[in-house]
């Protein structure tokens with residue numbers, strides 16, 4: 001009788017623990033698609049949304065990552081905007097156009113509690129463009145020698161960083177470095193307070209951003225002679241990435257490859 005009672009209690013304890021584990025799982029591992037909210041099992045994105053997100057990564061300008069249409073394609077794989085234009089960076093990759101569902105996902109990642117989503121978006125970008133990104137950065141085994149590439153996030157302005165205490169570009173950059181197995185360094189800082197760029201023309205943005213960045217004291221030695229993967233969440237006019245890339249080149253970087261999640265149409 002006593003043993004039966006014990007068994008019963010054990011059973012209810014097991015059931016309770018099972019329920020607790022399921023709740024805990026649901027809390028840690030979302031069961032709803034992060035993009036559309038439908039049931040997606042243990043996957044972060046449902047099949048349809050993942051397909052849609054991956055489809056946005058292809059057919060883009062090799063230089064600035066903006067989408068190529070039949071009207072904007074040239075023989076050299078560049079868009080009309082990039083042909084004959086001098087840019088601070090040498091190549092750019094994006095997960096896709098900065099439109100839905102990517103726009104809402106990027107906005108969510110601005111909140112520190114949704115940092116896990118930054119990792120999943122980088123994983124998607126890797127799924128779509130890993131080979132091309134590795135080729136552009138020149139990822140190669142360490143035993144081949146030379147300077148290994150470096151991953152650097154675009155910094156937020158100091159004041160904005162203080163108030164929010166979190167830079168989403170760092171979350172993306174850390175994941176990219178971990179996945180590619182290359183070093184991460186927070187090598188840049190903002191040296192000039194810049195106003196919000198929204199509403200400014202491309203020329204005005206370029207002017208505002210011109211001297212916005214500097215290499216952190218003591219970081220020149222990490223940057224010199226290296227290929228840099230420069231990471232941000234969204235590229236709009238390209239003025240921010242252009243200025244950050246020029247700063248890195250002035251410090252001796254040999255090549256700068258921009259990696260972003262969203263790219264606005266130019």
Ligand SMILES: [Zn+2]
Nearest residue numbers: 033036046049
């Ligand atoms: Zn979905």
Ligand SMILES: [Zn+2]
Nearest residue numbers: 061064079082
């Ligand atoms: Zn282009």
